Amino acid sequence: EAGPGTQPAEAASASASANLEDPQPPRIAGPPSPDERAPAPEGYGSGHWPSFRGEGASGVAPGAPWPERWNTETGEGIRFKTPIPGLAHGSPIVWGDRLYLTTAVSSRAEATFKHGLYGDGDASEDRSVHRFELLALDKATGEIVWRSLATEGVPRDKRHIKATYANSTPATDGKRIVAYFGSQGLFGFDMSGKLLWSKDLGRLDTGAYDAPSYEWGTASSPILWQGRVIVQCDTQGESFLLAADADTGKTLWKATRDEPPSWGTPTVFPGDPQRGLAPELVTNGSNYIRGYDPWTGHELWRLGGSSKITAPTPVFTEDLIVVASGRAPERPIFAVRPGSRGDLTLPDGQTASPAVPWSKRGRGSYMPTPLIYQGRLYVLANQGILDAYDLATGEELYRQRLPHAGGGFSASPVAAGGKLYLSGEDGDLFVVRPGPEFHLLATHPMGERLMATPALSEGTIYVRGERSVMAVGGESAVERGPERGQPQR
Template structure:
């Protein structure tokens, strides 16, 4: 055996191991180069399938196809990783063997060095002192050259000093401020009260009551067949906010986790007049917005002051867009914290100010705020910190005893604020232990609030301070909704209970329900009143029209939207504009049908 382990066999082993190492190295390099910019989950076919799935979320076959491809892509990725790991070990093994056997071979044939005889002449120190000097000088030149190259390569875009930075900031801020003021001055005057009343400028109409001033509203339609539908337009981005209407414009917003936009539809034709893509706030772009599928990223209903439209998104971004689709200003209020469903409170305007109820967090962390912004410029008017937890109810602005009040609902308070300075006027404790969703409704100096697990309460609005013991006119515990806001007519207060029943109470006394009607459907959309007809849109798109009386509830019409619906309708003269999950519908009769 010893005779076999000769110099040549060891040398051959070293050569074979060396060649083997080189081959493995080449394979690894080729494999690595081919995978350099490869991201498994970005395979074109996979991306296409996922895009398709967004459009067809109920396509089970497609879903399975994506699952299979997802698995295959990941397996392929890890197989490649496995290949690299094994290859690396083989390479290391090969190199180590090459070195060991190479060294072994060298040792077997080790020869003593043969120093060359010293020649007469200058010694190495002498040579060093001459040549070394030149080499060091060359190094100095190289170092200076490197410094010059570094200076030439790296240029700073920052100001040269902090003073210059401060000066630039001051100039920039002044310019922005001037531009804002100039734009604000160019805005038209606020609309007249008449125009306001005949529009649908915010959630549930001009007063947030869900009551339309218009008449001649249809009671039958079929969204699938198109009967009674004036137009039907697809909504490009999802959102559970309701449409608002100003003159011939219908506004709504939509958003996903990646994009958000405000849309303006032509109220007469349904054509999209413009789409304003809203860039996410760079300050929160990387933070995760927590929301649920039911709430999404664009739950708050927009509002308009007749000059600009205002939209808010799930990441706390408030934007103002003019009627031509140009973004005029924005305020980032920060991502809502500890808000289990995502932000949903709608916007409301009052005399050119935008009111935002931004409830999130817990009562102790004081994250919740009620804020007012100048609608023209976006400058904050005031903000009031609220020691309340997250809520999903929308504020209303109303007048009581000639003075305006902002009325808000949260757990456990109903609180009224002054729109002038945000100071609290009164509060009532009646919504304890509730995840507050329904919005308050004001009628005849009384505000009606309700929530599942709490009560339906009628509260007089002329108090100050904590008026829990003095200003609650009545409370009832039947027919409590978890999402739908109440509807208050001339004589009745109606609620849609969370289990799908319409309850009717006496407006003055509350008491036991006058009647209740099993609706047989699930409801998110709040009821609306047109004339003496109550319009109800079920989650499945079914619509019921009732006429409430002191004795009974008469069903006067039924209709189908043809797709799910979780939003509230907006009303125009003779028309209903309602947002389904996929389309925006305009329900009404053509001029020929009307005549």
């Protein structure tokens, strides 16, 4: 049984490619039922960061105070620093008193990646046997509680020299954890690290749209919504969206997509029954940015004019969905009204419509996902240029280059407590005051290259570096040994 509001995989796959004028209205859902989401543990009501960029991919955490000053050399303001085996660009996630993250451990001790700004599309030659793992850490101390093995073997494809074999961030709803390792598969675990199911999605050949021989690997992360896990798999072959039962891995629907490879994570706009707005599953893509009914995979709207390579995740408020991409020459930013239907593509020379209140060309971000905070939109280019816009109108407020050493920016900005946190690949973490004018509060060398987006929880910033995870916001430094928590099978 696929469950209420869904269609069997075969029927849904067909309906997802149907024309956009299908009169069947999408289901308008209220809040998740108690069975769909585990209750918040006592004392952690606002501390969850359950998936890439947190709840709803917002990149924003509530509460205060949040750190502004710390020192990684002296340990001031650093709660812990725990070495993590292997290589990964996936972010940590938080549920209750646990921190979860993935890694890919190569049998080659010298395995690494190349950071920085460069145009090479080369793939790594690291085709050694890898262990693909999910780890749990104590959120307060950094101690590795357990390591669980998802699978082991030679990767089915290569990776970009800047990438790893664990680029994706896991997701949890407090009942289960899902981890995605691209061509190695999709895996479901219980909260104690027991492997419940695995799903082979086939070899996902992702690389340059204009050079099919390139192999860059996947980076889109899974999301959990209403008891189902949703993954976006845009490849050189058959591209598709897939929803599976989070308890069993059984396919609920699969929607084929006419899209070249992409690397963005999908987002669910939750809808608003009071305003008659149904949930929308929004995906970034080169041919079209699209909105789907997340119950069925049926396409609701599409918007052309994107870049040929897309990586940022769609973000939203109650009134707008914002999607950007940074490959030249298009580099667009689009603001879309929820509830729009049909083909929303703007005619040449037009920058707005009733469904698209505003758009910009030449200002989108390449890797980092934009941030919506306190009525403003912040867009961080991979060269370290931070743009701020009025969210409602798209008016530019400022454009400022961060004082970095010249490396790139791959991690997405996050915000909490009246501060923006921006991670540079060279290892600096910048603290910026939000507002209509640029104001740099602090620059902190973290001692490691930073590729992953930080996680935020209860006044602590969890920063994943090249070889460790650090907790910023504590009172003393604690260095953990690398041998804690042996892998489970």
